[in-house]
Amino acid sequence: MRKTTLVTGGAGFLGSHLCERLLNYGHEVICMDNCFTGNKENIYHLMNNPRFEFMRHDITFSLYVEVDEIYNLACPASPIHYQLDPVQTTKTSVHGAINMLGLAKRVKAKIMQASTSEVYGDPTIHPQPESYWGNVNPIGRRACYDEGKRCAETLCFDYYRQHNLPIKVARIFNTYGPRMYMHDGRVVSNFIVQALQNEPITIYGQGEQTRSFCYVDDMIEGFIRLMDTEDEFTGPVNLGNSGEFTIRELAEKVLELTGSKSELIFEPLPEDDPKQRKPETKLAQEKLGWEPKIGLEEGLPRTIEYFDAYLKGKLFDA
Template sequence: MRRTILITGGAGFLGSHLCDRLIADGHDVICVDNYFTGRKQNIEHLIGHPRFELLRHDVTFPLYIEVDEIYNLACPASPIHYQHDPVQTTKTSVHGAINMLGLAKRLKCRIFQASTSEVYGDPSIHPQTEDYWGNVNPIGPRSCYDEGKRCAETLFFDYWRQHRLEIKVARIFNTYGPRMLPNDGRVVSNFVVQALKGEPITIYGDGNQTRSFCYVDDLIEGFVRLMGSPRELTGPVNLGNPGEFTIKELAELAIEMTGSKSTLTFLPLPQDDPKQRQPNISLAKEQLGWQPNVPLRDGLRHTIEYFDRLLSEGAAA
């Protein structure tokens, strides 16, 4: 059934891919972004499409609009960006959630929250399951994002309990692919851009900390399945790739796949940086029939091609 769907943060990395997917599925999409980290280039191919509408708006202010579903993706998601203005980051997570939940309550529509594996903090259990409460520093430099997202989850579940609002909460693990910002400080974009430029690849810590990398197309499929799941499945649901790699392994793979002569440089580990991060996706497999299908090498190839094109155009210099 054709729906009108609001995507906040729709010009961002994940949001723009979700716009593409929902347009392809035949829906009308209203993309909202304030361009703090989103970019018009990510959705410029959709401008002029009869089922696509673009609004410049900051979700910390109320939005009055008529839609059938809401995906709330608005929030800077990389440490460089969310630590640039930590107060605004917390406001985006908390005030943004309040405003979008209020809109969903008025419209009596289903709403999706893009939460994060950062709610688990520096986890003391491995891999992480949805019933784990996390190990989070509430007053550190990453807290604006970690605690902001935790508070947003609290709000979603209180609206579900108090107002019977239909909610869907996804906890997103490391995701990569085309349209990542070249300067966002995330490990995949950092390593690929440095390798393409032939610069030393910067590893924080000894490189033995682990991450799990999910290609963006796989993640968006998980979003759509969770949003379309029965009302009773509120989440939170882990969405990510359980394949675990050390940071050093990723750096070496980036060098190999780009044919780069880059060397490895080691710097101190930032405060509160998680040492392990791997999703347990049993719930997503069981309830959504979802699991990632794109191998790391295949996803990296697409990502490298994207950044190579950006560099050749001078956009990632």
């Protein structure tokens, strides 16, 4: 059955890949984005599809559309962007969730909320299971995003309990791939762009902090499988790759793959930067039949190829 699906933040990194996948499955897709961090270049190739509609709109204002499903991905997701206007970041998470949950309630749509591994803060449990309540500084510089997403989860579950609204909550761990914004401050894009330009690669701390990196195609598959679960399954469910690497290991891998002459330089750690981040993914395997298939050895070259083409101006040539 063809569905009409709303993707908020649809011109962003994850959103554009999700719109593309949904169109490939035959859905009608409404892509909504205010283009604060989203980029219409990410969706140019979809514009001529008769089942695709782009709508420039800020999620903090109400929206009235008839849809069957909502993927709420709207929110700056990198520290550089969400700390630029922290009040607006909190509004986007909280007011945006209220508006999308209200829309889902009015039109009887199923909704998936894009949450984040940041709800775990600087974790004291490793790896992080969904049952872990987190270790978050509520007044730090990252709190606008961390606590905003935690409140969005609260709202989802209150709508579920109070209004019997079918909800899905995905806790997204580090994701990378083509269409990442070049200057978003995320470690994969930072390292690749610096390496391709033979600039010093900036590592914060000594690079011993660990992260897990999920390729975008795997993450989108997780979104769709989560949305397709029975209404009784709400999540939250961790979506991420359980392979764990130090930041220094990632930098050395990027240097190897690019053949770059960049040197490593070390800067102080930012406030509240997590020392470890790795998802416990048993729930996703059990309920979604999902686990990542694309490792760094396959995903990094694809991402490097994208940024190399972008830097050379070859992506959007007529």
